[in-house]
Amino acid sequence: MKKGTIILFIFILIKIILQYLVVNPIYELHRDEFLHLDQAKHLAWGYHSVPPVTSWISWLILQLGNSYFWVKFFPALFGALTILIVWKTIETLKGSLYACILAATALTFSALVRINILYQPNSLDILCWTLLFFTLIKFIHTQNYKWLYFMTISFAIGFLNKYNITFFLLGILPALLLSKQRNLFLKPQFYGAILFAALLISPNLIWQFQNDFPVFKHLKELNDTQLVHVERMDFVKEQIFFFLGSIFILLAAFVSFFIYKPFKQYQLLFWAYVFTIVIFIFLKAKAYYTIGLYPIFFAFGAIYLSELLQQGWKKYLRYVAIAIILLLFLPMLKVSLPLRTPEKYAEAAKLHRPFSEHKWEDGKIHPISQDFADMLGWKELASKTDSVYNTITDKKHVMILCDNYGQAGAINYYTKIKGLKADAFTADYVNWLDLTKEIKTVVRIKTVDNLSNTRDLSLFGGIKEVAKIESQFARERGTRIILLSDPKIDLAKLLRQERAAGRLE
Structure with missing residues (x-):
């Protein structure tokens, strides 16, 4: 086995561990992870917030036992494969082993660690962006049209995983027009590849059409509740922090497209980056939507730096470059990764230490990261729901109704009671409701923000608050568990009517 292959295997192993x-x-587990895991039990060509690929992976996780290990394995694997693609890009560009090691170090010890801890579409999204760039580079390098079809396959997988990859097209098309590759627009193979991509993603497009395009409704919800709080300057600043320890490699990459002769033919990648970033800024997108743009540029930057630092005293700077990456990764461990307890992060926030305060989607500042708060309190919720459920005699006519998909998914994942199922009127759960049986008792999970809404409570003769989520730093802190009995009307019939009318929200 070649030395480079052994080192690559070691990097992949380090990354996953x-x-x-x-x-x-x-x-x-995180709030979003529960939704994705529940999708495995309801396979379809699309969902309210995401395309179908995540549900397929969730189905595989379910077959493997649905354990914590497998939930976390796949984002780690996608992160490792991203490193593999960048490594293979460097080999394609005839880069040195040092360039491979430098790029792999930069990617292993970067913001990708934060992204790859969560089972969300983001990890595969970044991999697909990187794979798209790789196939484009292979096409430019070989002028073999088969790589256009590999590009379409990469795009289709990415599109069926997360619609975010569509912005790659919006950025790459004007970049192609500015490059020597513009003659592609005159080639039938180019349009054949586009038709092939359309064919691959068509099942999801048909599903969207049949369901009145829920993706647009989801985008509106994002804009109204989350993107409205995004500041464009914050977006720009966060681009710097994603790869702060290795930003010099990215800068070297951008410079190399203009002054390093072997890379001038790949200049369109730089313009694709610029156009895509501008689009994201204009749309006030979340900063992490762009992360898929960056990994491929580490290949170019690492090669260019390895050429600059190969003779005389500059050879020693090769070691300095790797040391800088590792040293600047250490603060990230303390600040942006869930290594410490919530109490430690809250203590740092009280002392106003750098990067210790966090802006959530509500636009407010909190002592711990929203992602971390979304990883607390779920076991408590499931355990207390199990306890309440066990007190009910007639279990055949019970409905567990939650305010959000995190609550429903967490109960379904952590419950110890076989057959227990929680529902919600949000996201995809509204389509998964079983309303064929009479509902006599409802275990109502109600967030603090929704306590003032008593319409649902007015439908019952018996109302009893039986438990509350106490986890201090959980986003669900204060959530009530309310036992509702003696319904005044036929609830199943009412819900069937409201679902048919599209009023279950």
Whole structure:
């Protein structure tokens, strides 16, 4: 086995193991992970918030036992494969082993660690962006049109995983027009590849059409509740912090497209980056939507730096470059990764230490990261719901109704009671409701923000608050568990009517 192959294998192993080590055992699964895991039980060509690929992976996780290990394995694997693609890009560009090691180090010890701890579409999204760039580079390098079809396959997988990759097209098309590759627009193979991509993603497009395009409704919800709080300057600043320890490699990459002769033919990648960033800024997108743009540029930057630092005293700077990456990764461990307990982060916030205060989607500042708060309190919720459920005699006519998908998914994941199922009127759960049986008792999970809304409570003769989520730093802190009995009307019939009318929200 070649030396480079052994080193690559070591990086992949380090990457996967690292993803398990950077999460303190006090944290549970994340709110979004529960939704994705529940989708495995309801396979379809699309969902309210995401395309279908995540559900397919969730189905595989379910077959493997649905354990914490497998939930966390796949984002770690996608992160490792991103490193593999960048490594292979460097080999394609005839870069040195040092360039491979430098790029792999930069990616292993970067913001990707934070992204790859969560089972969300983001990890595969970044991999697909990187794979798209790789196939484009292979096409430019070989002028073999088969790589256009590999590009379409990469795009289709990415599109069926997360619609975010569509912005790659919006950025790359004007970049192509500015490059020598513009003659592609005159080639039938180019349009054949586009038709092939359309064919691959068509099942999801048909599903969207049949369901009145829920993706647009989801985008509106994002804009109204989350993106409205995004500041464009914050977006720009966060681009710097994603790869702060290795930003010099990215800068070297951008410079190399203009002054390093072997890379001038790949200049369109730089313009694709510029156009895509501008689009994201204009749309006030979340900063992390752009992360898929960056990994491929580490290949170019690492090669260019390895050429600059190969003779005389400059050879020693090769070691300095790797040391800088590792040293600047250490603060990230303390600040942005869930290594410490919530109490430690809250203590740092009280002392106003740098980067210790966090802006959530509500636009307010909180003592711990929203992601970390979304990883607390779920086991408590499931345990208390189980206890309430066990007190009910007639279990055949019970409905467990939650305010959000995190609550429903967490109960479904952590429950110890076989057959227990929680529902919600949000996201995809509204389509998964079983309304064929009479509902006599409702275990109502109600967030603090929704306590003033008593319409649902007015439908019952018996109302009893039986439990509350106490976890101090959980986003669900204060959530009530209310036992509702003696319904005044036929609830199943009412819900069937409201669902048919599209009023279950």
